[in-house]
Amino acid sequence: xxxxxxxxxxxxxxxxxxxxxxxxxxxxxxxxxxxxxxxxxxxxxxxxxxxxxxxxxxxxxxxxxxxxxxxxxxxxxxxxxxxxxxxxxxxxxxxxxxxxxxxxxxxxxxxxxxxxxxxxxxxxxxxxxxxxxxxxxxxxxxxxxxxxxxxxxxxxxxxxxxxxxxxxxxxxxxxxxxxxxxxxxxxxxxxxxxxxxxx
Amino acid sequence: xxxxxxxxxxxxxxxxxxxxxxxxxxxxxxxxxxxxxxxxxxxxxxxxxxxxxxxxxxxxxxxxxxxxxxxxxxxxxxxxxxxxxxxxxxxxxxxxxxxxxxxxxxxxxxxxxxxxxxxxxxxxxxxxxxxxxxxxxxxxxxxxxxxxxxxxxxxxxxxxxxxxxxxxxxxxxxxxxxxxxxxxxxxxxxxxxxxxxxxxxxxxxxxxxx
Numbered sequence: 001x002x003x004x005x006x007x008x009x010x011x012x013x014x015x016x017x018x019x020x021x022x023x024x025x026x027x028x029x030x031x032x033x034x035x036x037x038x039x040x041x042x043x044x045x046x047x048x049x050x051x052x053x054x055x056x057x058x059x060x061x062x063x064x065x066x067x068x069x070x071x072x073x074x075x076x077x078x079x080x081x082x083x084x085x086x087x088x089x090x091x092x093x094x095x096x097x098x099x100x101x102x103x104x105x106x107x108x109x110x111x112x113x114x115x116x117x118x119x120x121x122x123x124x125x126x127x128x129x130x131x132x133x134x135x136x137x138x139x140x141x142x143x144x145x146x147x148x149x150x151x152x153x154x155x156x157x158x159x160x161x162x163x164x165x166x167x168x169x170x171x172x173x174x175x176x177x178x179x180x181x182x183x184x185x186x187x188x189x190x191x192x193x194x195x196x197x198x199x
Numbered sequence: 200x201x202x203x204x205x206x207x208x209x210x211x212x213x214x215x216x217x218x219x220x221x222x223x224x225x226x227x228x229x230x231x232x233x234x235x236x237x238x239x240x241x242x243x244x245x246x247x248x249x250x251x252x253x254x255x256x257x258x259x260x261x262x263x264x265x266x267x268x269x270x271x272x273x274x275x276x277x278x279x280x281x282x283x284x285x286x287x288x289x290x291x292x293x294x295x296x297x298x299x300x301x302x303x304x305x306x307x308x309x310x311x312x313x314x315x316x317x318x319x320x321x322x323x324x325x326x327x328x329x330x331x332x333x334x335x336x337x338x339x340x341x342x343x344x345x346x347x348x349x350x351x352x353x354x355x356x357x358x359x360x361x362x363x364x365x366x367x368x369x370x371x372x373x374x375x376x377x378x379x380x381x382x383x384x385x386x387x388x389x390x391x392x393x394x395x396x397x398x399x400x401x402x403x404x405x406x407x408x409x
Contacts, residue, residue, distance in 0.1 A: 032388060033381030037355055037362070067391050070333040071356050073317055074341075077334045078357060080316040081308075082240035085249055092231065092257065 027053060027060045035064060036071075223276050224267035231260055234277055237358070238284050243308065244353050245288045247342060250306040255291060259284045274367055281358060282368045285350060292346060310335045332394065340390040341383075348383040351376055 027035070031050040054061045224230055238259050242252040262283050263270075270279060314331040322330065341349055347369075354365045366376045 029385040029388070030381055033377075033384045036384050037377070037380045063388075063392065067388055070330075070337055070391060071387075073330050074334050074337040075357050075359075076318050077313050077316040078244050078338075079236075079240050080318070081313045082243045083236055084316065085243065086236055086239050086253075089253060 026057065027064075032064065036067065222267045222270050223272070224263055224270055227260065227264050230263070230276065230280075234280050235260070237277060238280055241281060241353060241358060242284055242288055244341070244357055245285075245350065246291065247308045248306050249308060251291065255284065255287045258287055262287075274364075278360075278364060278368055281354070281360075285354075285368060288350075289346065310338050313338055333391070336390055336394050337387060340387050344383050344386060345379075348379050348386075351379045352383040352387075355380055 027050055031046060031053075034047045035050050035054075054064065235256060239252055239256045242255050242259075243249065246252050246255070259280055263280055270276075274282075314335040317327065317330045317334050319327060341352060344352060350369065351365055354360045354368060355362075360368065362373060362376055362380075365371075365380075366373050369376065371379075
């Protein structure tokens with residue numbers, strides 16, 4: 001009595017690797033996924049059966065190997081492309097790996113001083129403009145001039161008033177009192193009298 | 200930065216106080232040097248936009264550093280960073296602005312550029328061409344996956360994370376992660392099989408490399 005052989009053993013004896021002769025179907029999608037994506041740690045009986053199938057089915061074995069190789073190429077090409085892309089870009093600026101040590105303190109002081117001066121300069125300029133603006137100085141001069149002019153005007157008006165208020169103007173004083181001082185008057189006037197003409 | 204000026208990160212040396220514990224993220228310069236390529240690569244494959252990928256990479260490290268006190272070290276630094284990056288990418292792709300600019304942005308990744316980086320491995324010119332076609336095909340197919348399928352596929356095959364680690368990063372149950380991964384693989388497998396030369400030339404390619 002010959003022992004019963006499994007279909008896979010029969011196929012192996014016949015030297016064939018065609019699944020059709022074994023009366024089997026090819027790997028299912030789940031088996032294929034388990035072989036491709038599964039890991040040894042999670043391999044169960046299903047994976048073991050699929051691996052056994054690969055031993056007798058060249059078509060599935062070739063397909064699996066081809067896809068594995070293609071995915072491997074995909075990984076290598078993608079990583080190489082990403083590496084090249086990353087190299088072509090500027091490096092990130094990362095802070096130096098040191099603490100806020102004393103070596104940085106002078107730099108901080110210089111920066112702080114520069115910032116202080118930068119902030120102070122416009123204030124000084126603004127202050128200078130505020131203290132002596134051109135328009136203000138002109139107006140102050142004008143005010144002082146106006147005050148002195150007012151004083152001189154008042155003095156002039158006072159003189160005019162005093163002359164007007166006088167009964168006889170200063171220029172007519174000699175006519176108002178002809179006897180007061182004849183000699184003086186004669187000396188002062190250039191017009192000769194009738195007596196002088198006779199002389 | 201080329202598009203938004205240099206990004207200044209906060210000083211790594213700011214005192215955390217006596218009560219604050221030290222974390223691996225305190226040394227930001229070292230963390231960036233170690234993980235920047237990985238985070239950028241993941242975001243670039245996810246978003247397919249170079250500028251957006253760089254912006255979100257910066258944001259990832261900034262957030263990680265800001266929230267470093269909450270890092271309990273129950274996962275690796277890489278896992279934590281990828282988790283932040285994934286959340287940022289998810290938020291970014293939800294905006295309508297991203298959907299609009301995705302079509303017109305000048306910094307969008309060209310498939311041909313990626314395919315040009317296929318390693319040669321001393322292949323023949325024909326095999327090299329087929330390899331480029333395969334990579335371009337997968338790149339385009341991944342773009343057509345749902346956001347969750349794409350993330351899980353990239354975490355598994357680009358980041359080479361284990362299924363439980365992907366579950367941690369995405370916050371999904373193991374079964375859900377497997378389900379999305381298998382569906383993504385089924386779509387990619389269908390595209391791969393339907394492409395001419397992919398399967399039948401594989402043997403020849405393998406022989407050449409051997």
